[in-house]
Amino acid sequence: MQQPSSAALRQAQATTRPGPIDWRVLAAMVVVLVLWASAFIAIRAVGETISPGPLALGRQAVGAVVLVAIAVWRRPPLPGPRALVLIAVYGALWFAGYTLVLNMAERHLDAGTVAMLVNIAPLMVALAAGVLLKEGFPRPLMVGIAIAFAGVVIIATGGIGAESEPIGIVLGILAAILYASGVLVQKVALRSSDALSATWIGCVVGALVLLPFLPQTVVELSDAPAPAVLAVIYLGVGPSAVAFLLWAYVLKRSSAGATASATLAVPAIVVLLSWLLLGELPTLLGLVGGALCLAGVAWSRRRPRTTA
Numbered sequence: 001m002q003q004p005s006s007a008a009l010r011q012a013q014a015t016t017r018p019g020p021i022d023w024r025v026l027a028a029m030v031v032v033l034v035l036w037a038s039a040f041i042a043i044r045a046v047g048e049t050i051s052p053g054p055l056a057l058g059r060q061a062v063g064a065v066v067l068v069a070i071a072v073w074r075r076p077p078l079p080g081p082r083a084l085v086l087i088a089v090y091g092a093l094w095f096a097g098y099t100l101v102l103n104m105a106e107r108h109l110d111a112g113t114v115a116m117l118v119n120i121a122p123l124m125v126a127l128a129a130g131v132l133l134k135e136g137f138p139r140p141l142m143v144g145i146a147i148a149f150a151g152v153v154i155i156a157t158g159g160i161g162a163e164s165e166p167i168g169i170v171l172g173i174l175a176a177i178l179y180a181s182g183v184l185v186q187k188v189a190l191r192s193s194d195a196l197s198a199t200w201i202g203c204v205v206g207a208l209v210l211l212p213f214l215p216q217t218v219v220e221l222s223d224a225p226a227p228a229v230l231a232v233i234y235l236g237v238g239p240s241a242v243a244f245l246l247w248a249y250v251l252k253r254s255s256a257g258a259t260a261s262a263t264l265a266v267p268a269i270v271v272l273l274s275w276l277l278l279g280e281l282p283t284l285l286g287l288v289g290g291a292l293c294l295a296g297v298a299w300s301r302r303r304p305r306t307t308a
Helices: 008-016 023-046 052-074 082-105 109-120 122-133 139-158 167-189 195-209 210-224 226-253 256-264 265-278 284-300
Strands: none
Touching: 023 109, 023 195, 023 226, 052 195, 052 210, 052 226, 082 109, 082 167, 082 195, 082 226, 109 139, 109 167, 109 265, 109 284, 122 139, 122 167, 122 284, 139 167, 139 284, 167 195, 167 226, 195 210, 195 226, 195 284, 265 284
16 A cells, blocks of 8 residues: 655645634633623622613613724724624624523522523524534534533522522523524624624614613612612623624634634633622532533534544
8 A cells, every 4th residue: 555655744734733823812702701701790799789671771882882982983894784684683682682681590590500501502503503504413412412401401400599590590591592593693794794893783783672671771770879880881891892892803713613612611700700709609409500511512512533
């Protein structure tokens, strides 16, 4: 049998060797993870002071003001009609729907458990890709779904504390569905639109969708203590404006699956911050179920090894 030449071996090694790490993308992703993890803590902290609707509207209104100001300064190109429709859909799903449902979920469950439920979203992205993009259902995906489903069952049957309510599990899963839908639509929109344009327009659409809560928002923020108002401002500037802008930057330069999978680090950060700042921890069964959820997502991202 003829042996491959040294030149052929070098070429094969070059094609299989991973490319250089883009440290800007990596740094942006780390900032996104920390900001989004802190959002779970801030939402939980003000949940008894500000209702889910006003909290969502206040957050997105602040974020929209910041992002529009950045857009006026940077003057990014406006998207075309098709991309504009996709951005509007993604804004309604993610900035409005996901934020509202997440706020509702954290009124019934601790921040760490909600974070673990929300982060089954990458599995939903993979399932949707299998159906809509004809990517199929590889064995790692199906095994990962089974593992994550077992984790959800454990959380539902005994993984919430005495002060938590089962409706929070349903809301957490619904938030994950909205999150996954937003990622898929946003990824398609970013193929033909600038990241800044997609983010500021999406945030403005989200704020407009939440406008029915405006009268309640005015009343509650007027009566809220200063720390609660500052928390709303922080959610709008940090986890909404800065984090979503950096997220779009990362998503435009990475695959949707790989970017969504990076958010697996968020629950661990949330559990740590929740313990340090709020004195809350998921129950033991909640931690086991959450670990299974995240393990299922991680397993679904496995790829078969290639042979020489």
